[in-house]
Every structure is written in C-alpha cells, then in structure tokens.
Amino acid sequence: xxxxxxxxxxxxxxxxxxxxxxxxxxxxxxxxxxxxxxxxxxxxxxxxxxxxxxxxxxxxxxxxxxxxxxxxxxxxxxxxxxxxxxxxxxxxxxxxxxxxxxxxxxxxxxxxxxxxxxxxxxxxxxxxxxxxxxxxxxxxxxxxxxxxxxxxxxxxxxxxxxxxxxxxxxxxxxxxxxxxxxxxxxxxxxxxxxxxxxxxxxxxxxxxxxxxxxxxxxxxxxxxxxxxxxxxxxxxxxxxxxxxxxxxxxxxxxxxxxxxxxxxxxxxxxxxxxxxxxxxxxxxxxxxxxxxxxxxxxxxxxxxxxxxxxxxxxxxxxxxxx
Numbered sequence: 001x002x003x004x005x006x007x008x009x010x011x012x013x014x015x016x017x018x019x020x021x022x023x024x025x026x027x028x029x030x031x032x033x034x035x036x037x038x039x040x041x042x043x044x045x046x047x048x049x050x051x052x053x054x055x056x057x058x059x060x061x062x063x064x065x066x067x068x069x070x071x072x073x074x075x076x077x078x079x080x081x082x083x084x085x086x087x088x089x090x091x092x093x094x095x096x097x098x099x100x101x102x103x104x105x106x107x108x109x110x111x112x113x114x115x116x117x118x119x120x121x122x123x124x125x126x127x128x129x130x131x132x133x134x135x136x137x138x139x140x141x142x143x144x145x146x147x148x149x150x151x152x153x154x155x156x157x158x159x160x161x162x163x164x165x166x167x168x169x170x171x172x173x174x175x176x177x178x179x180x181x182x183x184x185x186x187x188x189x190x191x192x193x194x195x196x197x198x199x200x201x202x203x204x205x206x207x208x209x210x211x212x213x214x215x216x217x218x219x220x221x222x223x224x225x226x227x228x229x230x231x232x233x234x235x236x237x238x239x240x241x242x243x244x245x246x247x248x249x250x251x252x253x254x255x256x257x258x259x260x261x262x263x264x265x266x267x268x269x270x271x272x273x274x275x276x277x278x279x280x281x282x283x284x285x286x287x288x289x290x291x292x293x294x295x296x297x298x299x300x301x302x303x304x305x306x307x308x309x310x311x312x313x314x315x316x317x318x319x320x321x322x
Contacts, residue, residue: 028097033087033226035097038069045111051096058089058096065111071096074224075262078110081250082262086217086224101214109239110246113318116190120316122164124184126194126270127151131174136199138286144172146295147195150283153305154195161313181274191244191312192278194270197295198285205288206259209249210280211241212272213265220264232272240277244315248279251311256303258284258291281308 025041027034042049042060047067049060056071068077074085085106087099098107127147129135135143148169155165166187168180175183184192198208212234213219218227234241245263253260261282271278283304284291294300 027100028092030090030092034100035090036100036103038096038098041098041103045108062111067107078107078246081246081253082260083246084220084262084264086214086265101217105214105238106242109242113243114239115321116319117321119320119322120190122166122187122189123158123191123193123312124166124168124187124189125151125155126168126180126192128194128196130169130172133174136197136286138292141296143197143286146197150301150305151195153301154308157305157309158312161309177269178273180270181278185275190276192274192276194280196280196282198282199287200285202288205285205291206261207252207284208261208264208282209245210264210266210268210282211245213267214238217265219266229267234271234274234278237277241279244277245279247315248281248308248311251314252307255307255310
C-alpha cells in the first residue's frame with residue numbers, strides 16, 4: 001500500500017505561482033463530478049501532509065495553515081475553523097480525491113485569497129426581516145429587532161474604522177428580498193453582509209456564515225452534492241464569498257462563546273442576486289437557551305459586533321489591491 005506522504009516545503013511566492021498548475025491537474029470523474037488527487041493537489045499548492053488510512057483523516061500543512069480532511073465526509077477544518085465542502089472526499093483506487101470545485105472555490109480560495117479591484121471602502125449591512133416579517137419568534141422577542149440592533153452596532157464600529165456603511169433598513173420596515181442586494185448595488189458597496197438569527201430544536205446551537213453555493217451544487221444544509229442549479233449573479237464572486245465567510249466565521253468563533261457550525265453554502269435569494277462578495281450570518285439560535293441568552297444580552301451583542309467587524313477588517317487587509 002503506497003503511503004500518502006507529500007513533503008514540499010516551498011517558499012510562499014512559489015506556492016502562489018504554483019496555483020496556476022492546479023488547473024492542469026489530472027481529473028477523475030466520479031458520479032459526474034471532477035475530482036483531483038489530494039496528493040497532487042497538495043503538492044501544487046505547496047502543502048505537506050499525510051493520510052492516516054485507519055482513521056481516514058488527512059492532514060495538510062502549509063506555511064500558516066492546517067487543513068484536516070476526512071475520507072467520506074464533507075466536513076473539513078481549516079486552521080481550526082469548520083468549513084463544509086460541496087462533495088465528500090473519497091477513496092478511489094487507493095488514492096484520496098477531492099472535488100475540483102472544492103479544491104478551487106472553497107479551500108484554495110481561503111488559503112490564497114484573491115485581491116479585489118481596489119480598496120474596500122463601503123459595506124452594505126442587511127438586517128434580516130422587518131415590518132410584518134418578524135423572522136424567528138421567541139415569545140415576545142422577534143428576530144427582526146435583534147438583527148437591526150446588531151447591524152447598528154456593527155455600523156458604528158465600521159465607521160470608526162473608516163469604512164462607509166449603508167443599511168438596507170434603518171428601522172422596522174419590510175424590505176423585499178430582491179431589493180436588498182439591489183440597495184448594495186445602487187450604493188456602490190464593496191460587500192454585502194446579511195444579519196440573521198436561527199431557530200430549531202432546543203439542543204441546536206451555534207453560528208454559521210453562509211455564502212452562495214457554486215453553480216451546479218446544492219446547499220450544505222440539504223446535504224451538498226450536485227443539483228441542476230445554473231450560474232447566478234453571486235457566483236461571479238465564488239472565491240471572494242468563501243474567503244469572506246471564512247474570515248467572519250473564524251473571528252466570531254474565536255472571540256465569542258458561540259459553537260462553530262461552520263462556513264456553509266446556501267442559495268438564499270440575497271446571495272444569489274448579489275453583485276458583490278456576499279454572506280449571510282446566522283448568529284445563533286433563538287430556540288436554544290444558551291444562544292438566546294447571548295442574543296438578547298446587549299454586552300454580548302457588542303462582542304459579537306466587534307467580532308464581525310474584526311472579520312471584515314481581516315478580509316479588507318487581505319483583499320485590498322493597494
């Protein structure tokens with residue numbers, strides 16, 4: 001049995017150039033999807049790693065990152081942050097394979113973020129729901145109110161850091177879903193960030209940051225996999241979407257007590273129609289007692305707002321062209 005050992009400790013500049021070669025890696029078709037060999041992909045990305053065949057875990061290490069994959073699973077960790085792939089890693093003919101779409105538009109996008117066209121100067125914050133659309137309901141508490149409070153906190157912090165902010169709503173007003181990304185477009189915003197809270201069973205808790213699923217792929221919460229979805233406007237920024245979601249998930253889980261539910265893919269309308277990099281944050285479950293206590297607490301809300309701001313500023317530092 002051939003051991004899976006890749007030991008290529010390369011200079012960062014070489015690794016960046018090597019990304020071009022990933023487009024030329026051999027492709028293997030499995031159930032109609034393109035896959036690449038993990039060892040070949042890792043070598044092209046300048047990663048060293050090993051495959052523990054008994055547990056099915058694959059660990060890849062770069063200059064400043066660690067990737068933990070599991071054969072048969074869509075769940076991975078990038079430097080300790082959970083990220084959900086569109087397709088599972090597979091064992092095929094004695095070799096570990098990863099889908100080409102995940103290697104390129106998810107993991108590769110996070111490890112090697114693309115520069116923007118200039119400097120990030122304006123962010124559109126989108127407090128979910130509003131007006132007659134209350135969102136999730138917990139007794140006399142409505143998601144729409146807490147989403148707006150969080151957006152207002154984030155807006156102040158961003159402005160204090162020199163970022164212009166536009167809000168899709170400033171009060172308890174119903175804004176149609178198609179109008180929300182349109183507001184960002186008309187305001188010439190550089191990013192779109194939608195703020196929400198969730199609800200499920202009492203035992204379900206934690207934070208997730210969603211970005212648009214790649215064309216032809218299903219949402220994470222529906223099990224991932226292939227689906228007959230066409231390229232949407234938001235797919236023009238697939239790589240930036242993934243990196244933005246990752247930076248926010250990393251910052252929120254590092255600076256709050258919220259459980260890490262991971263970077264996920266979805267087909268929410270505000271993400272499909274966005275013309276700039278866009279994400280939707282589900283900042284906890286109103287149905288979970290521990291999460292709900294945090295959501296309703298003004299001091300925790302300030303920490304959450306700071307974590308979101310820090311994640312946005314981290315994205316800005318990596319993505320600014322000059």
